[in-house]
């Protein structure tokens with residue numbers, strides 16, 4: 001558990017260093033501490049070290065942690081999401097990174113309408129077109145964004161990707177770049193209710209490259225909490 005504090009300090013320092021290298025303001029990159037499969041006590045340690053933003057991938061676990069961890073915490077849901085489970089997240093998460101189909105967006109809209117509120121979402125793009133991963137295709141996201149933009153209880157804030165794993169993080173760079181270019185293309189459409197100011201990309205082993213390519217939300221689990 002002591003490691004979590006020093007891991008966090010190291011990740012934050014490397015995040016700042018990556019920003020310096022490419023002339024970005026470190027305040028433009030938020031660290032999402034991915035606490036999936038780790039106990040609430042681990043989150044408590046990270047909280048004590050000043051981390052306020054956490055990401056979870058499984059609905060039941062996410063809700064249990066939200067109940068177990070009191071205080072000023074911002075929760076993001078980052079995992080594959082079934083429509084019938086959206087209700088459990090209603091009003092409990094600040095952002096959903098993994099919206100990859102219209103039916104899911106419609107259910108999120110329906111649930112947040114009950115609160116008369118809106119939730120921030122990202123559209124997930126499956127850049128490698130890998131069968132095992134969720135996400136719409138790069139071509140599909142343009143169609144999807146036009147439809148999702150019409151739903152009043154969510155706000156499209158940007159794009160998310162989970163690119164293929166590569167031993168050498170440099171090999172992932174073209175995917176990160178592609179996501180940034182896709183966001184710029186969508187931005188140029190000037191759709192109402194659509195902002196493309198968030199790019200959720202980069203994990204423990206490739207976040208420094210993702211930052212160089214414009215990431216604003218790095219989702220980091222292992223490098224903070226250890227192996228799962």
Ligand SMILES: *Cc1c(COP(=O)(O)O)cnc(C)c1O
Nearest residue numbers: 034057078203204219220221222
């Ligand atoms: C688990 C997970 C992460 C964190 O991965 P690490 O390699 O442990 O940093 C990031 N994003 C998503 C969507 C995940 O499911």
